[in-house]
Amino acid sequence: MFNWNEFVQELKSTQVEFEHLKVIQLAQAILESGRGKSDLFKLHGNPYGMKFRKEMRAIADPVTYTDSAGETDIYCQFDDLEEAVKGYWVFIDRPVYSGWRTSNSKPEDYIEFIAYAGYIGGPFDGSDEDRKRKDAYITKILDLLPEAKMLLNISIPDPEPVRKIWMAKGVLLEVGHGSNPDGFEPGAVVEGEREYDLNKVAAQEAQKVILAAGVPCTVTDFGGVTSGSDLYEIGQTAAGYDVFCSIHHNAANASAQGTEVLVHNRKGDADDIALAKLMSDQIASTLGIRDRLARGRDPRAALGVLSGAEDTDVRVSVLAELYFMDAPVADRKNWSKLGGQAVGQAIVDWLASNT
Ligand SMILES: [Zn+2]
Incomplete structure (x- = not known):
């Protein structure tokens, strides 16, 4: 029948x-x-x-x-x-x-x-x-x-309704280093590769993930307006956003490898630390390297960019050091892409559980 x-x-x-x-x-x-x-x-x-x-x-x-x-x-x-x-x-x-x-x-x-x-x-x-x-x-x-x-x-299934998981302007990602009123500052440079360029790759990948989740996301390359005090000013651009994340890569003694995500030492609160831990864990497991926060690294640091961000109404602000670019890495650009995606996913996850 x-x-x-x-x-x-x-x-x-x-x-x-x-x-x-x-x-x-x-x-x-x-x-x-x-x-x-x-x-x-x-x-x-x-x-x-x-x-x-x-x-x-x-x-x-x-x-x-x-x-x-x-x-x-x-x-x-x-x-x-x-x-x-x-x-x-x-x-x-x-x-x-x-x-x-x-x-x-x-x-x-x-x-x-x-x-x-x-x-x-x-x-x-x-x-x-x-x-x-x-x-x-x-x-x-x-x-x-x-x-x-x-x-x-x-029978055409309704597209899953997008739950609005942000409250303010969404996410602001800041590309660490680059142009500023004093000129151009590349960040760490390893074998001719500039930290700034890797920061940009990571920020763009993070942005894709965040936008794909339906959350507004802006990437800023703003380098401040006042000579010498640009980092605080950069943080101030976080005003009105839910999440501010400054994106960097570490460099030290050419052998240490691992991820850490930092919050401001005095102004960071439990929400900032929760996002930092979540993000550090996701980046480290994506890249298969140590999560330095899980190993006892204190995420609190006196960082001008986070000081500026914390002085706005932004809900959370962190600074991600994706990995140590001076330690052996087969393909830094690829790691920065993957790490950037983990940054984006961590932010989406944090927003989803804090609506
Ligand atoms: Zn940096």
């Missing part, structure tokens, strides 16, 4: 050449099968009242069937619902409907074309009576379009 809802689902999920004509296919099936109530559909998988034609041999079998009006004929029988969906288009592709592809820009044009080509009562014979019969059929089909559209849309 064939099931009507399964037929509708199959029609929705089966790709056909002209997706926009599925509404007509379904409207015809609604009309001809009485929404799946006909025996021709229930027993033989044919919701269209489609008679057997030799061109249908590849996809359908002939079956003798007596319709509700008592008329016996040879109809198409489909083995499964996929064939029932596809068989319709095999039927339409027969020579009697040749030219249908050029009359299908709108569903309305298409149903008119096939009705007059012969779907209803054979090819149009020029009589008023035949015109009335075909037009009546077209009207019935068009009247069923809203129902068909509704049925076809039901």
